[in-house]
Amino acid sequence: MLRKRLALSSIAACASLLLSGCGGQHSIVSPHSPQTHHIALLWWWMLAAAAVVFCGAVGLLVLAYFRRGIRGLPFFGEREDVAGGMVVLFGIAVPLVVLLALFGAANLYVIRSSAAPSPGSTQLTIDVIGHQWWWEVRYPRSNAVTANEIHVPVGTRVDVVATSADVIHSFWVPALARKIDMIPGRENHVLLYASNAGVYRGQCSEFCGTAHAYMGLKVFAEPRASFTAWLKHNAQPAVAAVGAEARAGEQLFMSSQCSSCHQIAGTPANATVGPSLTHVASRTSLAAATIANEPKELASWIANPQAIKPGDRMPDLGLSHAEVAAITAYLEELR
Amino acid sequence: MAIELRPGSQPHVERLERVWTERPGLLGWLTTTDHKQIGLLYFFTSLAFFAAGGVEALLLRTQLIGPNQHVLTPEAYDELFTMHGITMIFLFVIPMTTGAFGNYLLPLMIGARDMAFPRMNAVSYWLFLGSGLFLYAGLFGGKAPNAGWFDYVPLASKAYTPAINIDFYGYGLIFNGISSTAGAINIIVTTFKLRAPGMSLNRMPLFCFAFLAVAFSLLFALPSLTLAAAFLELDRQLGFHFYDAASGGSPLLWQNLFWIFGHPEVYIIILPAFGIATSIIPTFVHRRMVMFPLVALAELLVAFLGFGVWAHHMFAVGLATVTTIYFAAASMIIVIPSAIQLFAWIVTILSGTPNFKTPLLWIIGFIVFFIVGGLSGITVAAIPFDQQVNASYYIVAHFHFVIFGAAVFPILGGMYYWFPKVTGRMYHEGVGKLSFWLTFIGTWATFFPMHILGIEGMPRRIFTYPAYVGWTALNALESAGAYVLAMGLVLVVANLAGSLFVGARAGRNPWRGETLEWATTSPPPPYNYAVIPTVSSAYPMWDREDRERDADRLAGGEGVLAQGHETPASTVQDADLDEVLSMPPHSVWPPIVGLIVVLMFIMLLVQHYLIAAGVAGFCALALLSWHAREPADA
8 A cells, every 4th residue: 555655645746746847836746735635636536547548448449440451349259248248348447446535535535625715724814805816815713914925824724705896707726726716796715725934926816807808816935933023914904105206206196097996004195905014025026916015116107007918907008207216206105 | 334214214304303403503593492502501601600700710820920929910810719719619610511511412312302491501501601601791790799708797797798709709699599499490300200211210320329419419408608608799789787796697697597508509510520430431441330230329419418518618616626536437428438439440440441531631630630639628627727727828728629620520531422412513622632641740840739728727719928938949840830720721622622623423422422422423413312312221222122222213113202392201219200291492581581580680789679579570470471471281
């Protein structure tokens, strides 16, 4: 039994090396949670069984090619009862056994790890709300609100409550959890658990309109202490602008269209159409994990969002170069 | 070898020619009620839509050839992938199989002279053409449907797609459904009632069983789509709230209604392929199908079980676990009748003496792709795995193996197989084989890497992707594969088109085919058979005595039925002669009805409801006057 498992997991390891040669950070077969590990193992078993069936069935066709001049079956000649028996054996008996085994393994056993977490079995709840085309992330027991980047403590069972503010989206971080659709009017639950610290990429996987391709997501799994510090910091309101240019930027932000869509806690800006910017400078990416959060990238995003993310809800505002620089300076202070 | 025409037959044949010949030229095509002419109209129209859908696919693949490309805008990409899906399913595969293959071949295979309702047959063609042009009017106006072929709400609702795009979809599919429903009824009644005396159900070709199963599936599945689309338009145009969660409606109602249609639809697409395979295999392996009754039963069972699996498209929407387990179990059960057919084909080929000519090659390709698509299908019946790969490229790989590799390959094989019957000419065998291998390799290269991309986390329907996720190399391979695939398909059309002029004469039965259509001349005369054929087994062309007897009967004028447009009707089960039917001749009404219905849908689209109601009344009047003018015996 153990040897079989070892053999299997070494096959799995080889194959996953092959696959991860072309990516890996966003992959079903580099799992970082017990749930996705189970599913990956299920996949390798299914792949192995499928390979056997494929080779067997295609092998019969190849045999038919080499016997094309010979009537009847190998060994049994023109016995119709044997031909019929083969159809019953391969078409009914074998599939029945294989399917029963698969049904038990996948739909009765593995499904327990991918099912919605039972109430009370999790230590942390996070609300994730899909928007066209970004993710709103709320930590219900704190004031922390962020976007497109989810922080979780490593080794902790997290209940993600997924819903949508507009159309259907799907929450999918392949290395950590199965996907769950985000449907307006429904609250779906999915277990998020990271066995290892790290950054895990996710992406919306239900077509949600023009910028569906630009709806990325990152999950940061970090040690509990740094997570707690992060959460505490993100629950604070924003600090007032310090630098001269940043102060000008703050004024501009509050008086221009910016504040009619975005919230910055601790300021008059409290709209919830777009992502909260209270601690935007502490995030690593912008525009739903589309570009890196560097001052230069931020400036070009503010100046011309439609060039970076065509079809996005954030319009080109026609700001001057100086205005863009000022707003950038302000946002850069929102750590 | 060939059976000689006996002396004394000629006067009967000449009389039939006089009775059945239709108008020549363009007017002939417009007013035809001959199932073969209508089949050809369906063929060329759906082939044109196949080309359009193919060009759309090539544009999509070109956009995805590398990361961060801007060949297409996201808006154009969304319209193109939506139109690609709608086109291939509603405007290519269904009309090509039920409309072209079914129309042309079913009456020939059962020894009838036409479909049961020739004029309704013509009406379904004109409605199909109208619905196709209606859907494409959106694309040419830059406002094509753009929410995917399954058009999930609320993305497709007025709030998120206010423009007319989705209305082309809603009305276009209702429109298209009228045509398919009429076609399905025609197929059912034809196969049940018009079989030549002696062709009891157990002697009916498996091809006919497959088409019967498809017709029943269409008949019961389409109402759900029509209802879903009607609710959608009521929501969009009149402010109803069927799908609006904020007002107590449900976006999942759409998904349930759509997939109650959408999954049987998958079997509607694949079953004709099964039927074509069961026609081609016995001919080229020189033996009868293994386990004929079990295969017939399996064909019907697939169609029936296909109605109980729809929610397996919805494993990620957050259904109760017990619900998902039921649908997964049902989805797994359907593997059994599919596997029965698969191994019946394989064992038949293995125990026969296969001659790997072009048509059989396409069937071999079909079997290989059906195995891959079937196996990946089983993997997504494992709920937790589906919850990972759902809506990823793994699914795109799965269904293209099934509905391109498995469903379209037999259509292409069938085109080669029946080309001599339809045109009287042979195609070029060498070019035929080359076209197969190009398409076969292209199909692997295009669709197989998609499995890996899905496993690597690439979601479907994204118009571009960043470089750092590592999806570039496989996407480039897929795009290259798509170009090879397209070359293969162009070569198929070129081969057949060229052979139309230079192909060798085919004769009645160049393949020693086993079913009745090979008994008549190539191309068949307007009345199909000078004498209603005698049938005493499921492989009538291999019963030489029956064919000799037909020739004798023709000389004696027995079973010629030349008093008018006559064809025999028989009892449903045993096919005993019931009565002789008098079929209606050609008519100008079908295209007129088609035109009126187009007008009605245009008026609905632009929200002129009163005018639409007026046009609908006009349509009713047209139908009434059409029937009032029928002669009493027609």
